[in-house]
């Protein structure tokens with residue numbers, strides 16, 4: 014420990030007195046207050062300001078000798094904490110880093126040292142010995158980055174030849190009897206009461222075998238009628254047993270200057286007064302016998318020292334980066350993170366938050382569903398949110414779409430995708446949101462009117478493909494069925510998790526699309542190549558180890574693994590684009606019960622989070638309503654395929670359904686055509702009637718054979 | 734006032750009364766509590782600061798303890814998409830280069846042989862600040878706290894806990910006060926951690942009931958503090974309860 018090494022140093026025969034320097038200690042509130050002062054009072058004023066710190070003589074052993082500045086440092090006349098000694102300081106707050114660098118530190122120190130010296134010359138330091146314990150604080154506050162540069166100086170005047178000790182320092186208890194110690198404590202407390210204070214920085218004392226007398230420094234001439242034996246007390250913040258703290262240093266200069274000619278040695282009591290677990294002790298105070306060096310009469314101000322070393326032990330300033338605790342944006346982020354972590358710590362210890370927070374979400378549609386999905390994602394701490402929408406905000410939107418305001422509707426209305434990003438950033442600056450004001454081409458909505466419309470469609474598709482590639486989860490939140498077709502195809506081809514939400518009047522469906530097994534390269538037989546394949550234990554959702562558990566003997570709708578689950582179009586026996594027949598869901602959102610979008614939007618996000626918590630992610634076996642009583646597959650519970658909600662009954666069911674091999678969006682033949690022919694295939698779909706896809710997939714044939722029937726007849730297309 | 738409330742709730746008057754008694758005892762025990770009045774208002778709070786030397790484990794993985802599936806470093810929660818880490822590092826490098834380059838004209842300082850060598854060691858000093866406020870909405874005391882380095886940089890909750898108690902999370906989870914949030918101090922407007930008072934009444938009720946049954950005076954704030962303090966490293970000396978002290982007037986006996 015520090016005290017041991019220094020004991021070894023001072024046990025050399027030389028017995029030189031060495032002081033423990035102050036360590037600056039700043040409370041967090043100090044920087045907050047300095048920031049307020051700089052912004053509201055100082056502004057560009059660089060003139061020196063008076064501030065105040067304090068030091069304490071009651072620390073447990075081993076703590077550094079500190080000079081503390083708290084937020085009240087700027088109220089020079091304010092109270093000092095009980096039993097602490099105040100120290101006044103001069104603050105130089107520069108406007109630029111350059112000014113901070115180029116400030117003449119030596120001159121600042123010399124100026125302060127001169128003031129102390131002058132106070133010693135005059136009677137001022139006798140009357141108010143706290144002048145002996147001053148400090149300088151040089152600062153530069155970079156309030157853009159919340160970086161604070163600072164350098165403390167505790168000016169001390171030096172004797173040219175140093176200071177010698179007459180003998181080894183002793184603990185008070187080695188020199189004083191218990192009775193004397195009690196008398197000393199009583200005398201100190203009495204002096205404090207008399208002076209209406211709780212700490213006295215410097216004092217004089219006389220003692221006998223059973224009495225101790227104490228007076229302030231200024232009473233010297235009356236108190237010490239002869240100078241055979243002089244004892245001086247100093248309130249000592251140091252805890253080292255062999256060294257005094259800094260406040261003694263300038264006092265010795267004062268003693269040498271005023272009484273040096275009469276005094277050869279002086280006894281110094283370094284008064285330390287601590288209370289541990291309610292019991293007070295002063296017996297660890299230290300007594301030094303000091304040979305008072307001579308100061309040449311009428312000499313100029315002695316050499317001074319005092320700039321504080323930085324943590325590296327070098328002579329230099331310090332810098333503290335407070336962006337984490339002062340930048341409101343960072344504060345918002347850590348508060349959001351903390352709240353989420355609390356959920357984990359308290360309720361779901363195995364929750365993998367990072368997986369959720371780091372998920373990149375693409376929201377296709379920034380209407381009622383999109384707004385609600387985005388807000389719930391933010392609640393989960395998701396940082397990357399991208400909107401795609403081509404609509405403008407209209408007057409009916411703000412009451413149902415919580416990211417928009419009345420003002421957003423004026424002047425034709427802002428683009429939803431862009432306004433949503435703006436609002437998300439306002440709600441939480443830590444979000445990384447992007448918006449794309451673009452349309453998604455739809456089956457049965459021709460794009461071949463002109464060269465321009467064709468190339469526009471081509472660009473839109475490329476952009477959409479790029480966006481889907483760059484994100485982890487695609488949310489389908491549009492208000493038309495047809496517009497879901499293209500992203501369903503692209504996401505299925507790219508093996509991206511799709512979460513789909515659609516609303517009826519008082520019904521909704523929230524579902525995850527089946528996640529196709531990764532396309533196996535034909536040259537590598539599955540499982541045969543052992544040299545290049547990864548180890549078998551991969552459980553990451555993005556790279557399932559090629560094998561998805563085969564389900565044998567299961568009933569049609571239970572235990573369907575994720576790769577066999579259907580998509581939004583699998584239950585349809587008609588291709589999208591036929592706007593006359595299939596409009597059970599996906600009506601204009603404005604005709605659904607207003608609470609529905611919030612419910613469905615929230616469920617869509619919660620479903621995503623549950624999927625992410627499953628070790629197999631999108632390949633997880635679909636939970637069904639029957640699993641409600643079983644051991645849940647994730648820490649958050651079930652991972653269903655679909656949630657179908659019926660607001661009229663306030664009821665949800667969890668159906669699961671298989672992928673349909675004639676599906677117009679996710680069947681192998683559609684994906685194969687898309688992957689081989691790309692835009693040519695897609696533009697055929699857009700430009701043709703719905704029979705194109707029905708012919709391709711074999712639905713046309715199916716129609717001829719069976720009566721079309723929907724499994725989920727949720728709501729008919731009522732007139733609006 | 735309802736009987737229920739007078740038994741378990743703490744109104745402003747009683748809060749100040751309890752605080753005054755606690756201050757008196759703290760003064761006797763020199764425990765360091767002080768009353769901080771807010772300028773220009775009647776409001777105020779109890780404050781105590783403490784300094785501790787702690788061994789800082791910079792690679793603290795506290796956040797991931799007991800979470801078997803977590804093997805990745807916990808970076809993404811703190812990632813800054815707008816501010817790449819690289820940029821931050823550069824800024825830091827520039828900054829430390831800045832401070833290194835500002836040695837200026839203080840070169841003769843090394844000649845000062847009046848300074849004793851102080852070894853810093855591997856430990857770090859942390860300052861802790863505890864505030865007790867009254868929550869008017871819950872009618873209970875609330876504990877605000879923060880910890881910071883000697884430079885005045887506040888620590889994150891993980892840093893605080895890894896520095897105070899290795900088994901801190903366990904203690905917190907098993908305690909009735911397991912809700913800590915980052916909040917703006919209602920009187921100072923600076924960020925503090927707060928032990929949320931939502932369950933204070935729940936664990937204080939039996940304490941107060943027992944005291945009432947035994948016709949024993951009880952200082953609400955002190956009893957509460959002895960429960961919540963240790964959770965955040967704030968020890969309440971036993972002497973508070975053994976010390977003879979005047980009892981606060983039992984709130985249930987008040988005429989209103």
Ligand SMILES: [Zn+2]
Pocket residue numbers: 579580581582583672673676677678679680
């Ligand atoms: Zn399908």
